[in-house]
Amino acid sequence: MATQLKPGDALGILGGGQLGRMIAQAASGLGLTCHIFAPEADSPAFEVAARRTVASYADTAALAAFADAVEAVTLEFENVPVEALTFLERLVPVRPGASALAVAQDRLAEKRLANSLGLKTAPFAAIANAADLAAALAVIGRPAVLKTNRFGYDGKGQAKILTPGDDIAALAAMRGQPAILEGFVSFEREVSVVAARGFDGAFAAFDVTWNEHRDHILHRSLAPAPVTDKVASTALAASRAIADALGYIGVLGVEFFVTDGGEVLVNEIAPRVHNSGHWTLEGALTSQFEQHVRAVAGWPLGDTRRLSHEVEMLNLIGADADGWLELLADPQARLTLYGKAETRPGRKMGHVTRLRG
Amino acid sequence: MATQLKPGDALGILGGGQLGRMIAQAASGLGLTCHIFAPEADSPAFEVAARRTVASYADTAALAAFADAVEAVTLEFENVPVEALTFLERLVPVRPGASALAVAQDRLAEKRLANSLGLKTAPFAAIANAADLAAALAVIGRPAVLKTNRFGYDGKGQAKILTPGDDIAALAAMRGQPAILEGFVSFEREVSVVAARGFDGAFAAFDVTWNEHRDHILHRSLAPAPVTDKVASTALAASRAIADALGYIGVLGVEFFVTDGGEVLVNEIAPRVHNSGHWTLEGALTSQFEQHVRAVAGWPLGDTRRLSHEVEMLNLIGADADGWLELLADPQARLTLYGKAETRPGRKMGHVTRLRG
Numbered sequence: 001m002a003t004q005l006k007p008g009d010a011l012g013i014l015g016g017g018q019l020g021r022m023i024a025q026a027a028s029g030l031g032l033t034c035h036i037f038a039p040e041a042d043s044p045a046f047e048v049a050a051r052r053t054v055a056s057y058a059d060t061a062a063l064a065a066f067a068d069a070v071e072a073v074t075l076e077f078e079n080v081p082v083e084a085l086t087f088l089e090r091l092v093p094v095r096p097g098a099s100a101l102a103v104a105q106d107r108l109a110e111k112r113l114a115n116s117l118g119l120k121t122a123p124f125a126a127i128a129n130a131a132d133l134a135a136a137l138a139v140i141g142r143p144a145v146l147k148t149n150r151f152g153y154d155g156k157g158q159a160k161i162l163t164p165g166d167d168i169a170a171l172a173a174m175r176g177q178p179a180i181l182e183g184f185v186s187f188e189r190e191v192s193v194v195a196a197r198g199f200d201g202a203f204a205a206f207d208v209t210w211n212e213h214r215d216h217i218l219h220r221s222l223a224p225a226p227v228t229d230k231v232a233s234t235a236l237a238a239s240r241a242i243a244d245a246l247g248y249i250g251v252l253g254v255e256f257f258v259t260d261g262g263e264v265l266v267n268e269i270a271p272r273v274h275n276s277g278h279w280t281l282e283g284a285l286t287s288q289f290e291q292h293v294r295a296v297a298g299w300p301l302g303d304t305r306r307l308s309h310e311v312e313m314l315n316l317i318g319a320d321a322d323g324w325l326e327l328l329a330d331p332q333a334r335l336t337l338y339g340k341a342e343t344r345p346g347r348k349m350g351h352v353t354r355l356r357g
Numbered sequence: 358m359a360t361q362l363k364p365g366d367a368l369g370i371l372g373g374g375q376l377g378r379m380i381a382q383a384a385s386g387l388g389l390t391c392h393i394f395a396p397e398a399d400s401p402a403f404e405v406a407a408r409r410t411v412a413s414y415a416d417t418a419a420l421a422a423f424a425d426a427v428e429a430v431t432l433e434f435e436n437v438p439v440e441a442l443t444f445l446e447r448l449v450p451v452r453p454g455a456s457a458l459a460v461a462q463d464r465l466a467e468k469r470l471a472n473s474l475g476l477k478t479a480p481f482a483a484i485a486n487a488a489d490l491a492a493a494l495a496v497i498g499r500p501a502v503l504k505t506n507r508f509g510y511d512g513k514g515q516a517k518i519l520t521p522g523d524d525i526a527a528l529a530a531m532r533g534q535p536a537i538l539e540g541f542v543s544f545e546r547e548v549s550v551v552a553a554r555g556f557d558g559a560f561a562a563f564d565v566t567w568n569e570h571r572d573h574i575l576h577r578s579l580a581p582a583p584v585t586d587k588v589a590s591t592a593l594a595a596s597r598a599i600a601d602a603l604g605y606i607g608v609l610g611v612e613f614f615v616t617d618g619g620e621v622l623v624n625e626i627a628p629r630v631h632n633s634g635h636w637t638l639e640g641a642l643t644s645q646f647e648q649h650v651r652a653v654a655g656w657p658l659g660d661t662r663r664l665s666h667e668v669e670m671l672n673l674i675g676a677d678a679d680g681w682l683e684l685l686a687d688p689q690a691r692l693t694l695y696g697k698a699e700t701r702p703g704r705k706m707g708h709v710t711r712l713r714g
Contacts, residue, residue, distance in 0.1 A: 007681055007694045025382055028405045031681070031694025031707065047407040048385045285688075294685065303688040307664065324364055324388070328651065331642075331660040337364045337388025350388065 003093045004199075004298035005071050007031030010050075011296065012070035012092070014057070014084070016043025018338035018348060019273050020076035022281070024049045026289035032297070037066050044339045045076070057084040067091035074250060074296045078104050078271050079151050095199075095249040095296045096271050103246060104271035107149050107180045114266040117241045121266050122257070123183035133171055133181065137161070140183040146170040149178040158216070185265060187257035191225045193239040194277030196291045196301050197248045203240050204291070204301040206284055208232045209276045211255070214317075217346065221276045221313040223283065223306060227258055234264040242269060251292035253277060275315065275348070280304075282334045282353045283311030309357030321349035332356075360450045361556075361655035362428050364388030367407075368653065369427035369449070371414070371441070373400025375695035375705060376630050377433035379638070381406045383646035389654070394423050401696045402433070414441040424448035431607060431653045435461050435628050436508050452556075452606040452653040453628050460603060461628035464506050464537045471623040474598045478623050479614070480540035490528055490538065494518070497540040503527040506535040515573070542622060544614035548582045550596040551634030553648045553658050554605045560597050561648070561658040563641055565589045566633045568612070571674075574703065578633045578670040580640065580663060584615055591621040599626060608649035610634060632672065632705075637661075639691045639710045640668030666714030678706035689713075 005011065011027050013020045016038030024034040025048055034049040039056050046052045051069065055062035057080055064087075067073065072093045075085070078101060085098035103109045111121045125136035127146065137144065142164070148157035157177075159170035171179075190213065195205035210225035211218055225232070239254045246252075253274025255267040277288035286294075286302025294301055316323075321343060327333045337350035362368065368384050370377045373395030381391040382405055391406040396413050403409045408426065412419035414437055421444075424430065429450045432442070435458060442455035460466045468478045482493035484503065494501065499521070505514035514534075516527035528536075547570070552562035567582035568575055582589070596611045603609075610631025612624040634645035643651075643659025651658055673680075678700060684692045694707035 007678070008696070008698060021385075025385065025405070028378075028382065028696060029693050030685075031696045033404055033696065047390055048382070048405050050404040285691075299682070300686040302685075321364070325656070328387075328659075329657040334642075336386050339365070339385060339388050339390065341365060 003072060005032065005296075008033065009071040009297075010035050010069060011293070012037060012066055012073040013045065013049075013076055014038070014073065014080045015076035016040060016045040016052075017076060018044055018340075020045035021048055021338060022278075022289045022336075023074070023076060023273060023292055026287060027293045030290065030293060030297075032293065035066065035070050037062070042341060047339050057081050060087055063087055064091065072296055074292070075101070076272055096246070096252070097249070100246040100248050100271050104252075104269045105150050107147060107182075107268075108178075110269050111180075111266070113242065113245060113269075114238070117238075117245055119238045119241065119266050120263060122185045125181045127171075127174075127179040127181050130168075130171060133167060136181045137167070140181060142166075143184040145182050145184065146174060146179050147182065148174055149180050156216075185257045186260055187265075188260050189225065189227065189258045190255060190267070191227060191231075191235060191258055192221075192253055192255045192274060192276040193235050194251060194253045194274050194280070194288050195236075195239050195243060196251045196288075196295045197240075197243040198295050198301050199249055199298040201244070202301050203243060204304050205236050205239060206277060206280055206288065206304045207306050208235050209279070211276050215346070217317055217348075218275045218315055219317075220315070221279055223279050223311045228262065231258055231262060231264055238264065238266060242266075246271075250295045251277070251288050275351075276313075278336070278351050279311040279313040279353050281336065283307055283313075283355055308355035310355075312354045312356065314352050314354075315348055316350040316352060318343055318345040318347055318349065324350070327352050360429060362389065362653075365390065366428040366654075367392050367426060368650070369394060369423055369430040370402065370406075370433055371395070371430065371437045372433035373397060373402040373409075374433060375401055375697075377402035378405055378695060379635075379644075379646045379693075380431070380433060380630060380649055383644060384650045386647070387650060387654075389650065392423065392427050394419070399698060404696050414438050417444055420444055421448065429653055431649070432458070433629055453603070453609070454606070457603040457605050457628050461609075461626045462507050464504055464539075464625075465535075467626050468537070468623070470599065470602060470626075471595075474595075474602055476595045476598065476623050477620060479542045482538045484528075484531075484536040484538050487525075487528060490524060493538045494524070497538060499523075500541040502539050502541065503531060504537050504539065505531055506537050513573075542614045543617055544622075545617050546582065546584065546615045547612060547624070548584060548588075548592060548615055549578075549610055549612045549631060549633040550592050551608060551610050551631050551637070551645050552593075552596050552600060553608045553645075553652045554597075554600040555652050555658050556606055556655040558601070559658050560600060561661050562593050562596060563634060563637055563645065563661045564663050565592050566636070568633050572703070574674060574705075575632045575672055576674075577672070578636055580636050580668045585619065588615055588619060588621055595621065595623060599623070603628075607652045608634070608645050632708075633670075635693070635708050636668040636670040636710050638693065640664055640670075640712055665712035667712075669711045669713070671709050671711075672705055673707040673709060675700055675702040675704055675706065681707070684709050
């Protein structure tokens with residue numbers, strides 16, 4: 001199934017949020033037709049795509065019809081059920097594939113993969129019950145954070161354990177789902193690598209990016225990250241090792257903690273275009289969205305060069321987007337809005353990029 | 358009707374070709390919803406827009422429903438019947454308006470407007486019949502070119518008159534339509550100004566661009582044009598005078614001849630985004646498409662700064678687009694394809710932009 005797409009072919013995208021929307025926009029720019037598959041009838045990506053399917057990821061008849069209508073399938077977020085991808089893979093090339101997704105959906109598998117490649121992570125342990133938790137806390141110590149193993153994002157499904165009194169509440173917050181205890185890392189910065197691996201194994205990364213979060217949601221990204229060359233090259237090499245180990249095709253984001261001592265710890269692997277790569281839309285010669293399309297289509301990867309000395313991206317969360325008119329009037333600001341009908345607190349409404357120097 | 362659009366509003370676009378497609382992509386990036394109105398069922402712009410109407414521009418019921426569904430209307434090409442715009446203007450803001458379109462559709466009105474503003478043009482005369490032609494040729498001389506007054510583009514509706522033997526055939530080629538005789542200009546270069554005029558009268562131009570044609574179709578644009586500061590400032594001032602005189606809202610393209618003696622003659626006014634402005638997609642801080650959306654939406658105009666020393670745009674005409682894979686592999690090339698299903702000789706299939714230095 002080493003299919004190479006050609007202009008005019010249809011690219012299927014699972015998921016209809018802003019990431020799917022921006023992938024579709026990039027794909028259209030290269031002459032592909034986009035078909036979005038998403039469960040929500042008001043998906044922002046529908047507005048910029050030629051075709052849509054509104055159906056559950058469990059609807060195999062809808063998935064089969066979707067596979068039939070497209071030349072390749074990709075996804076915009078990691079919480080598509082692996083079963084849907086496994087089903088589709090029998091019918092049409094799916095990039096990245098179900099096996100890569102299975103690892104990236106699972107915090108435990110993710111960290112085990114990293115360690116198996118010789119990459120450092122925070123200390124962690126699998127937690128199924130109170131006995132596991134007690135045993136793990138005895139080794140890892142407090143403070144620590146308990147997270148559901150799967151389906152967490154933007155801080156959802158997480159509970160901090162600062163004192164012994166937090167243990168029971170944290171476990172209850174997991175609602176019986178398999179969890180992972182992670183030791184607190186005293187880190188200087190969070191950075192990420194957004195990179196692509198092509199069908200032929202080619203690898204191309206954007207500059208290491210420094211990310212600041214607020215309320216567990218990405219607030220600001222700055223490229224290049226103010227880190228030493230050694231830290232940057234360690235993060236880039238780790239990302240490449242992970243992409244290779246997963247046999248990955250497409251863009252992925254790898255999040256790292258850089259400790260006060262300059263250690264680089266793998267935090268999370270996102271098997272998709274990544275919020276911390278939005279600066280590439282105006283700030284790099286090829287955007288992460290075009291890069292993803294190139295990889296998924298079996299085309300050569302694009303040049304990832306940064307276009308200015310420094311690029312800053314700010315997320316517009318909830319009411320932040322109310323400032324759109326001032327942002328449009330700011331000659332330094334490049335605004336992107338996601339076309340979401342309803343502004344809700346914590347909802348990503350758009351972002352703004354500034355190129356400097 | 359000084360309506361200012363807001364994110365989530367619907368922008369109506371008359372015309373479904375690549376210009377409408379790229380306007381829609383820019384509008385989506387700023388959170389607008391796009392509704393394309395076009396007569397052709399396979400219009401490339403439909404693929405990237407939320408809603409479409411397939412109907413004739415003479416279908417007033419369809420136009421009324423379209424007006425009802427959008428907050429403002431713009432157009433991607435100048436050959437939309439003025440009657441359609443006049444009809445729509447009673448229902449919804451139309452930018453640019455019918456009166457600007459009426460001038461730009463008519464070569465005679467265009468040149469008369471230019472002259473009335475003190476701007477130079479080639480010598481010209483209105484031609485209704487053989488007597489008009491004989492009289493005009495006696496003044497203007499041969500070689501000259503006879504053009505239909507309306508609905509010509511890419512060299513269509515034009516006939517050269519080199520010798521007296523060409524007169525009758527040239528007039529016959531007009532098929533009885535009102536025509537204009539234009540004296541041949543010995544020019545050094547063709548240049549254009551792509552500029553925007555906002556709702557508030559603000560004016561912002563991109564760099565003067567040098568255009569080379571092949572078979573009457575734009576082949577290559579280079580920004581900035583290699584012209585003197587005096588030529589550039591004359592062309593920019595002329596464009597602003599024309600935009601002001603038309604009460605124009607949106608992006609327009611003005612084509613000029615620069616004579617061997619350094620004179621700047623107005624050639625044509627295009628009341629829309631312009632092929633010679635495609636380089637701004639990657640080569641300027643704001644693209645002409647975003648700029649058009651900003652103007653039409655009643656938003657502040659964006660910064661038109663060029664992002665590199667020199668920007669070159671090559672059109673991909675017909676089979677040129679077959680080289681898409683090599684272009685994707687060229688790290689200097691930025692490819693845009695228009696999603697046209699069928700490659701035909703002379704058909705604009707896409708373009709490629711190169712930033713240098």
